[in-house]
Amino acid sequence: MKRVLLIFFSFVFLNGFSQSEDTTAVEGELVAKVVNAQSGFPMESVHIINLNKVVGTITNQEGKFTIPAAVNDTLYFTFLGFKSEKVRVTSDMFKFEDTEIALTELAYALEEVIVRPYQLTGYLEIDVKNLPINNAYQYSISGLQKSYEGGSKSPSAVTKVLGAILNPADLLRNLFGKKPRQMRKLQQMKQDDDIRNLLASKFDRETLTELLQLEKVDIEDILNNCNYSRSFINTANDLQILDAISSCYEEYRVLNRR
Template sequence: MQKIITLLLLVLSISIYSQNDQSKLKGQIIHGESKKTLSAAHVLNLNSVEGTITNDVGLFELTAKANDTVLVSYLGYSSIKLKVTNDLLKGNELVIALYEKPEEIREVVIKSTQLIGVLEVDVKQVPKDRFTRIHINGLPQTYEIGRPKGKDFSSPLAGLFQPVDFLYSLFGKKPKQLKKLQKLKKEDGLRKMLAGKFDREVMMEYLEMDRQELSELLTDCNYSEYFIKKASDLQMIEAVLDCYENFKALKKGKIERNKIPVDKN
């Protein structure tokens, strides 16, 4: 009995120590040149998947512990990743300066549809909506109507590196990454934050992909180029998780079918 009490006290002590190990990281986000405060900047702890948004004067407060990595981002500005040290958790407010990204001006080609006023002819001239999505009963994911870009996986080696296979393998080896994405999708505060983000940085961090690889993954999941360019980070996370669940179900179904004994009679 005494051993049991001692064990319980030890577990309780470890739990209390673990809770006390977490502190509040406090700081302010400012413009790197004008020094003006930035309100509604995003601050996300990549380890604990907890996030917050700066207030009207750029201040934030976030739970963190030593060695956590914090991603700080603001629309139109270069994001930074901050490694939390014990010194940063001693109560002193941290001032983080973000700098505007250089603006890229791209050539835009505008094409018009020539209509002549005859309904039978004009209907054929109007382009069809290639991004209409349909729902298939039994599957949670919707799919976009249109001819997907074909990929050549003719060699056995190329077939091993299909983006969806890589995703399935990644989540199998690192289930914590999957849980982090699921938490981002589930919690209201994080959903609200990601609904206004379009930089893909959180996804690239958790999926261990660059921007091009992420685009290829969504294309492999039957999402259009339009969706990949215009979707918010929240929509992208939902799309990747839906794609993974469908792929897992198909994979499991294939394995189950292979297990069915064949009647030789």
């Protein structure tokens, strides 16, 4: 009987010990390497974002990186000219530091480039009339310390801006109200230098959609309802878009409390 009890307690101890080892391996600093899928060479300056923890980093000259992560977190890899990849973190990635993530190069079809989109005559008065006009006007409202784009330099544009601030659209309630977790990530994104640097270099909204779990059309709807001009929506980089959505969300929260 004593021998049976000894074996039983030994089994419980070893099982508990192994579980504690597994527990320590499911969260911490993940170390891995990024390589070119075609050549196998390490890739430097690849941006990696942990979409769950909203932290970012980049690879070194050897293609290696370290990032806070836990099992089942999703890592997002992006590099200019390569297909972006999402990788789910597993316990094996903590146990073995030789984990490699391969990125595949994109094939680009070069299109004809027009060097002179505007036919200039050399006469200032004529050329000024022929150039397109940017209608992205901004209005600053005292007390709110914010600037708003009206899209047109007319009294109706100012009225539209005030209306959007005082009476937020139902669409914003639907988008912001149904995604509180994603919206709470906005401040974290703005504070992480690696994420900010990445977004400042991008114009495709791809990384933003992954971070916010929104569709591109949702991002456009938010900016339209917050009265940002079409010119701003089309030409701003992803960091400027992030700041615009963040400002809009903060105003939505203030109005919602009222």
